[in-house]
Amino acid sequence: MRLPVLNVEDCLKIGERLKRLRMINSLTQEELASRADLTKGFISQLENDATSPSIATLKDIVDVFGVSMQEFFSDTDDDENVVFGKDARVQATDDDEKIKVELLVPGAQNREMDPVLVTLEPGEEMDEQQFHEGEEFGFVLLGKIQLRLDDRLHTIKKDECFYFTSDKKHSVKNIGKTAAKILWVVTPPTFYY
Amino acid sequence: MRLPVLNVEDCLKIGERLKRLRMINSLTQEELASRADLTKGFISQLENDATSPSIATLKDIVDVFGVSMQEFFSDTDDDENVVFGKDARVQATDDDEKIKVELLVPGAQNREMDPVLVTLEPGEEMDEQQFHEGEEFGFVLLGKIQLRLDDRLHTIKKDECFYFTSDKKHSVKNIGKTAAKILWVVTPPTFYY
DNA sequence: ACAATAAGTTTAGAAATACTAAACTTTGCG
DNA sequence: CGCAAAGTTTAGTATTTCTAAACTTATTGT
Structure with missing residues (x-):
């Protein structure tokens, strides 16, 4: 042999x-x-x-x-992925950026939702610069954040979540003492980072 | 091992x-x-x-x-049939209809073209009732026909052919004294008889 | 921070086999 | 029929497939 x-x-x-x-x-x-x-x-x-x-x-x-x-032995990826582990994450931000955004379901074509994991160090803020159609849902996995929608502020703690339409100017800031992690789902998928 | x-x-x-x-x-x-x-x-x-x-x-x-x-390791029979004899034809019309339409390549899934053989007795006409996207090609094997595209008439004799986009209302009539036969190819495949 | 456990890697080796060389058999052709 | 081509079988060697177990790394809970 x-x-x-x-x-x-x-x-x-x-x-x-x-x-x-x-x-x-x-x-x-x-x-x-x-x-x-x-x-x-x-x-x-x-x-x-x-x-x-x-x-x-x-x-x-x-x-x-x-x-x-x-x-x-197929060289084309025919089988749609259903389960995505940690190793399947695609980081959408550079390592030198303080805000870390990871795509949880890479290859988002033909999907209605785009889930990402957002990590914010204490004091850091993620701005949304562009309006777009759609809706957003977030679940705070870790830490405490402040969500701004237009002129209103909301404090959201671990295990709390938010849901809003994307036609408002919005930003998120980590107001806690430790890193915050947010599981964030956007529909329809939009790339804005 | x-x-x-x-x-x-x-x-x-x-x-x-x-x-x-x-x-x-x-x-x-x-x-x-x-x-x-x-x-x-x-x-x-x-x-x-x-x-x-x-x-x-x-x-x-x-x-x-x-x-x-x-x-x-493929289980599908990769050698597609290339040659289709008369015995492979599938008649798409009933015997009592005056217009005879035969599929020349049965099992048209996964093909870009659908070739059929149309037989018209003298004086008979085949109407297209529906518009659809795509293109059509025809070759007159026998006889003489008249092709109407929207409001324009075309006479096409044996060994002549036609090609048009399918977004026009069209019909074909046998204006000869003998049967007409047309080899007709439609893309993408559409079933309209 | 540390301990315990889960998860993965490496090592040594037994058992099995992948593949050879050559003898044997079958097939095809003149 | 004789001969050569083509295919099959046999015996055996070298290699590898796969194991059990030790070792290392990563993760999780306190």
């Missing part, structure tokens, strides 16, 4: 495909191993291209994911 | 797929072996499911055929 040649692994990317599928399905290596009747050590080796599975074993694994061999 | 389980071989049919591809490419086992840097004995074993290749080796083999791993 042949050693996997580096260029084959490169172009087939078996490890990468396996890891991606595992993340999409929110499984640990141990859970996947258990379902495919393998060991977690082997799953780790596969994901890191330290070894290659037999075709039969690969089939067992992709069966756990409910994916065909054809789909597994 | 796991033995190939029988049901895996059954559903993946690796040997069968390999043999079919080899036949399509008119290669002997020895030629294929030579091109993939393997032995003919091994090819024979693979085709008879006596053993299973590693993924890397499978990739080498399908590369010889110019096929991707995705295509290799």
Whole structure:
């Protein structure tokens, strides 16, 4: 039996495909191993291209994911993602910016909502510069914030939320002593950061 | 490493797929072996499911055929029918109707064009009642017809053709003394008979 | 901050097999 | 029929697939 040649692994990317599928399905290596009747050590080796599975074993694994061999080797992303873990987040702001905005569902085409995670350090404020149509919903996961809608101020604490139409000028400021995190959902999707 | 389980071989049919591809490419086992840097004995074993290749080796083999791993594991019969004889025609009109319309390429899903054969007895007319988007092309195989587009009339004889956008009201009439036959192609496919 | 646990990685090696070389069998052709 | 081409089978070596378990890193709760 042949050693996997580096260029084959490169172009087939078996490890990468396996890891991606595992993340999409929110499984640990141990859970996947258990379902495919393998060991977690082997799953780790596969994901890191330290070894290659037999075709039969690969089939067992992709069966756990409910994916065909054809789909597994497909280079187009046909399967709409339903579950998005932390690693799927796309940061929409630079690391040097104090405000951190992360897209929770990247690739928002064909969707009605755009959920993002906003992180504000103490004292920082996020301004909305543009009006747009639609509605916004926010849930404060951490900290205490002040929401300004036109000329009115609202204090919102952890586990409280807000909902307003996007035709008002609005901004959010962290008025607490620790970082604030807001789960924010916009409909229809609009890119404004 | 796991033995190939029988049901895996059954559903993946690796040997069968390999043999079919080899036949399509008119290669002997020895030629294929030579091109993939393997032995003919091994090819024979693979085709008879006596053993299973590693993924890397499978990739080498399908590369010889110019096929991707995705295509290799595809369950759809990729070789689309290209030739449609008379026996493949599907009549879209009843026998008691004077106008005869036959689909030339049945199962038109996933196609950009819908070709039909229209037969008109002398003096008969085929009306288009509905507007729709798209384009239409026609070739007069037999006879002489009159094409009306909105308020304009066109006489088209055997071996002449027409092409227009479908946003016009249109109809066709046989103005000859013998039956007329028109090969008519509509894009995108629309069912209007 | 720290401890405990979850999650992932690495190591050593047993068992299995991927693949070979060559002998054997079948098929096709003149 | 004889011969060569094509395919199959056999025996075995080198390699790898996959394991169990130790180790490391990451995460969570107090």
